[in-house]
Amino acid sequence: MKIAKHAGWTLTIASALAAAVSAGLASTSVLRAQQASGQDVTFTRDIAPILQRSCENCHRPDGVAPMSLQTYDDVRPWARAIKQRTSIGPRAGVMPPWYVEKNIGIQKFQNDPSLSDAEIARIGRWVDAGAPRGNPSDIPAPRTWEDSVKWAIGTPDLVVKTTDIVVKAGAPDWWGEIPRVPTGLTEDRYVTAVEVKEVNDVDSRAGSGRATVGGRFVYHHMIWSTRVLGSAADEANRDPLAFDTDGSTGWPVHEVGRNADFFDPKAARLLKTGSSIVTDSVHLHSNGRDTTAHLEIGFKFAPKGFVPAYKRATYSLGNGVDIDINPMEANQQLHAYAVLPENTKIMSFEPHLHAPGMRMCLEAIWGYNIQTLNCVGYDHNWVRGYHYTDDAAPLLPKGAIVHIIGYMDNSPTNKNVPDPRNWQGSGNRSVANMFIDLGNRVALTDEQFKEEMAKRVASAPGQDVYRGCPLCGVATKQSTKTATSQNPDPQ
Numbered sequence: 392m393k394i395a396k397h398a399g400w401t402l403t404i405a406s407a408l409a410a411a412v413s414a415g416l417a418s419t420s421v422l423r424a425q426q427a428s429g430q431d432v433t434f435t436r437d438i439a440p441i442l443q444r445s446c447e448n449c450h451r452p453d454g455v456a457p458m459s460l461q462t463y464d465d466v467r468p469w470a471r472a473i474k475q476r477t478s479i480g481p482r483a484g485v486m487p488p489w490y491v492e493k494n495i496g497i498q499k500f501q502n503d504p505s506l507s508d509a510e511i512a513r514i515g516r517w518v519d520a521g522a523p524r525g526n527p528s529d530i531p532a533p534r535t536w537e538d539s540v541k542w543a544i545g546t547p548d549l550v551v552k553t554t555d556i557v558v559k560a561g562a563p564d565w566w567g568e569i570p571r572v573p574t575g576l577t578e579d580r581y582v583t584a585v586e587v588k589e590v591n592d593v594d595s596r597a598g599s600g601r602a603t604v605g606g607r608f609v610y611h612h613m614i615w616s617t618r619v620l621g622s623a624a625d626e627a628n629r630d631p632l633a634f635d636t637d638g639s640t641g642w643p644v645h646e647v648g649r650n651a652d653f654f655d656p657k658a659a660r661l662l663k664t665g666s667s668i669v670t671d672s673v674h675l676h677s678n679g680r681d682t683t684a685h686l687e688i689g690f691k692f693a694p695k696g697f698v699p700a701y702k703r704a705t706y707s708l709g710n711g712v713d714i715d716i717n718p719m720e721a722n723q724q725l726h727a728y729a730v731l732p733e734n735t736k737i738m739s740f741e742p743h744l745h746a747p748g749m750r751m752c753l754e755a756i757w758g759y760n761i762q763t764l765n766c767v768g769y770d771h772n773w774v775r776g777y778h779y780t781d782d783a784a785p786l787l788p789k790g791a792i793v794h795i796i797g798y799m800d801n802s803p804t805n806k807n808v809p810d811p812r813n814w815q816g817s818g819n820r821s822v823a824n825m826f827i828d829l830g831n832r833v834a835l836t837d838e839q840f841k842e843e844m845a846k847r848v849a850s851a852p853g854q855d856v857y858r859g860c861p862l863c864g865v866a867t868k869q870s871t872k873t874a875t876s877q878n879p880d881p882q
């Protein structure tokens with residue numbers, strides 16, 4: 392009796408829902424109520440939208456992933472693997488490859504593809520129920536993936552292609568400079584976003600026998616700048632990661648599996664007229680097949696006449712000297728500190744570790760306060776940068792200390808380490824180590840810093856603590872005080 396009633400109720404809900412959908416008024420709360428009771432989580436209605444949003448950009452024909460996850464038939468054989476890969480938490484192996492720990496630190500990032508706990512649970516329930524297809528008419532319209540939208544930065548204003556190189560199936564690792572390529576630019580332009588893609592002749596569906604994103608690509612990384620050839624900066628053969636000077640601009644390192652970079656709109660980087668791409672250090676790593684490859688570098692420009700208000704911050708945060716990693720030991724820590732020479736807005740956090748890297752935390756120390764800004768997992772197959780949204784980017788005063796903590800696993804449980812019996816120090820090879828935060832930051836004058844803090848406080852007034860902005864709380868109090876002194880209490 393009860394069951395019959397319940398079934399009737401479900402039917403009523405279903406028809407009400409169908410009516411609502413046809414009226415364009417699908418109520419998510421009704422859907423949730425139904426799901427919470429564990430009933431019919433279906434592919435077409437509940438899972439396809441998640442895959443479209445967070446997986447398809449890679450898992451589609453010609454995407455970087457080994458299989459497509461667009462249709463039910465594509466997805467069904469992978470159901471168990473999908474449950475496993477989405478539910479392991481922010482660590483190596485999780486899908487989508489995005490490792491921000493959600494229980495600590497700042498949680499607002501641009502282009503965050505991660506799944507909510509509710510979505511992860513929904514996928515689990517769907518798989519446990521036998522991965523049902525559901526009503527075919529529930530499926531959302533397929534997403535189209537044109538070539539033009541393959542760029543996460545949007546259609547670039549300029550794409551520069553490097554020359555094709557061939558990496559033989561059995562070639563050893565190679566480091567060096569590949570031929571310089573003119574950008575062809577005929578006027579100075581400021582760049583708001585940059586993205587680098589490797590284009591090669593490997594068939595993504597043929598299977599490489601190497602289940603890593605690096606199994607498909609041969610450019611392991613590229614440290615690069617743009618320079619006007621023959622300029623003083625070029626002649627000086629300067630450090631490519633150094634900060635902008637006349638005739639030369641450093642750009643974020645390209646690495647296999649790395650996402651696009653967006654600069655603060657007020658701190659776009661200069662691409663000089665007549666400049667060329669100069670690759671100071673390229674690391675090529677064979678993927679096991681003869682491969683012809685080039686890189687395509689997409690630039691998105693600020694409007695003509697744009698002048699940046701902010702300059703790049705000049706500190707670096709990392710330690711390549713004291714890296715001392717014991718063999719056969721998990722959970723080892725590395726530490727590095729920097730005192731900020733200027734007021735700083737941290738645009739992005741980008742842990743750079745190598746094979747034993749498991750996790751990195753970034754914290755800010757100000758007076759007697761220590762605040763964790765973020766902790767993220769790390770998988771050396773997937774080098775990710777985490778770009779804060781503008782209303783969440785840390786705003787740290789001059790004199791604050793930034794501290795990174797690297798967690799290293801040099802034990803047999805870390806599959807990225809070929810032989811954990813070896814001691815490890817620092818070095819370029821993936822089996823040696825780096826320990827750096829490669830994030831983008833800008834320096835602010837006192838005036839700019841106050842403006843940014845005022846904007847922050849206005850966007851979320853009245854908080855005691857503004858994570859990542861130790862003076863924001865004080866700034867509000869000061870302004871109240873000023874107001875009080877200007878309007879003295881009548882008493």
Ligand code: HEC
Pocket residue numbers: 441442445446447448449450455456457469472473476477484486487488504506602603604772
């Ligand atoms: C940025 C690109 C990207 C995104 C986004 C992404 N994947 Fe993947 N996925 C890959 C690549 C590349 C691999 C193979 C390398 C690896 O495992 O890291 C992979 C591997 C997998 C595997 C394991 C396949 C096997 O051989 O066992 C599963 C399952 C998977 N992804 C599911 C998902 C799901 C589900 C989502 C979305 C919730 C997702 N992926 C989002 C690129 C991506």
